[in-house]
Amino acid sequence: MDKRSFIFGTAVSDYNFIGREKETQRLMANFTEGINTILISPRRIGKTSLVKHVKNLLDSEQDIIVVYLDMFACKTEYEFYNALSAAVLKQTASHAEKWMEYAKEFLVRLTPKLTFSPEANTGFSLSLGITPKTHTPDEVLNLAEEIARKRNKRIVICIDEFQQLGELPDSLTVQKRLRSTWQHQQLTSYCLFGSKQHLMSNIFQLRNMPFYQFGDMIYLGKIDKEDWVDYIVSHFKDRNKNITRDLAERLCNIVDSYSSYVQQLAWLLFSRLNEGMSATEAQLDLAVNDLLDANEALFMQQVEPLSAYQMNFLRAIAMGHHHRFGEKEIREEFNLGSPANITRLKNALIKKDLIETQGRGLLYLTDPVFRLWLQRRMM
Ligand SMILES: Nc1ncnc2c1ncn2[C@@H]1O[C@H](COP(=O)(O)OP(=O)(O)OP(=O)(O)O)[C@@H](O)[C@H]1O
Ligand SMILES: [Mg+2]
Incomplete structure (x- = not known):
């Protein structure tokens, strides 16, 4: 049997994929209706697996193309544009070898000067060579919409590790660009997802940010x-x-x-x-x-860079305290410093994704095995 019994650490499919019926249905509906989706969860809960699962299910559909792209390695705005164009061209081409033709058809019209070097096999971004000199952001960001119109299909672009957008130089400007172009598109919709919850929240949940209320926000919970x-x-x-x-x-x-x-x-x-x-x-x-x-x-x-106070705060939570850290007994038992210090500790640890708020401001450790590990080390 070549099936593996259990898999962890990479996205799973088929034999190793279980549950998620409701989420699958909701994503399928959003994708087919062209509704933008934002998917947030703690690390290693199953975002990538779920989106790829839905992509697989829709791959047999005639009038919809799902494009998958991982943004993790994109460190600048134009690295992202190269990766995005490459993914769109490759995955919307009707045959595996056709993407070069597509590139010429859709990008040459944008930039007649564009040249390809077919011998370059060091990756797509090099051969596309999209730079601020050759293309405006708008041209690149509308590529999928143009292809969709030409091929008379709907396109869904799924961008994994989307929190990376918040880390780009001049991120706010880039976010404004993306949002203002994407919101006018009729045949292209987006599924944006990633880990590092506080980074994702910064992009999607602050009123004054471009991506505020961009689409259907889904918090991916645990599998039943x-x-x-x-x-x-x-x-x-x-x-x-x-x-x-x-x-x-x-x-x-x-x-x-x-x-x-x-x-x-x-x-x-x-x-x-x-x-x-x-x-x-x-x-x-x-x-x-x-x-x-x-x-x-x-x-x-993970604990190495933490201060003694931060460690004490984690221990307090690991020992089952979830609120009222400002109270004297808890502060003294775990040596948490002044009440003002508590807010600082809390914010710093949320930023590191080590803790999260649930319900009405209750604090929990994000990782249950990390909690177990802390508990054992305290005994
Ligand atoms: N539907 C599922 N059925 C079975 N196992 C799953 C499922 N979803 C996730 N897993 C388990 O969780 C692991 C992580 O899944 P995945 O990479 O999809 O999560 P993620 O949320 O994208 O993680 P990251 O935050 O690291 O990007 C998988 O290797 C697998 O062990
Ligand atoms: Mg993932």
Whole structure:
């Protein structure tokens, strides 16, 4: 069998993709109706997997093309334009080899001086060579709309790691440009998603920012525990190993149903068993230790730059305090400094994505395994 039982760390599909029926439906509806979508979640919950899943489902449709683009490596405005044009040209071409023709057809008309160097195989951006001298931002940003009109199709452009937009030099100007061009397009819509919640929020949730109220905002939550239990039990069974539904549920609870950790912990438990064996609680405990070990280096790296006060604040939350940090007993028990200090601590840790607010201003650690790790180190 060439299927892998459990996958974590990269986007998943098919055999390794579970749940998300409601979100899939909502995205499908938005994509087919041309409604812009913004997708926000903590890291490793499943944004990329979900969007690619919907893209796969729509790939067989005749009148809609879904383009996927990862913005992570784009460090300047024009690097983004090159990546965007490349993705649009390649993925809207009717055959794999046709994108060069498309490039000539759609970009030459924009810039007659544009030349290609076919021998360059170091990547698309080099061969496209879009610069402020050759193209205005508008021309590039309207490329998809032109192709859509010409081919009589609707195009959805999905941009992953979109928080990167906020990190570009002169970001606000770029954001204004994008928004003002995109909002006039009729055949092209956008699905913008990324992690680092505070960066995404800065782009989409501040009233005075260009992308405020750009589209349907979706907070991607956890996958239902029922779905996870089905997934774990059946994937054990497929390899002639056993786990009870109860134990699978316990596994989910330990990692708070956090997508990548469910798969990682399930894998660590699964790999401890020989064929024909059934998983035990004792083995699950050992697998949890493995999980903490596997993530230790990462967590150490996360806490290394923190101040003593920031660490104390994290410990207070890990010990189950979620509000009233200004009160004397909590401040003294965890040594949090003055009440004014609390606000600073909170803002700094939210900025680092280590904590998040839920409900009415309650503070939680974003990562359940990081929480477990902190708790164990405190004992
Ligand atoms: N629908 C799903 N079914 C099963 N596992 C999933 C699903 N979605 C996510 N996962 C698990 O979570 C991991 C991370 O998924 P993915 O890369 O899609 O998340 P992400 O939110 O895009 O992460 P990042 O914030 O790092 O970009 C996957 O490797 C997989 O283990
Ligand atoms: Mg992702």
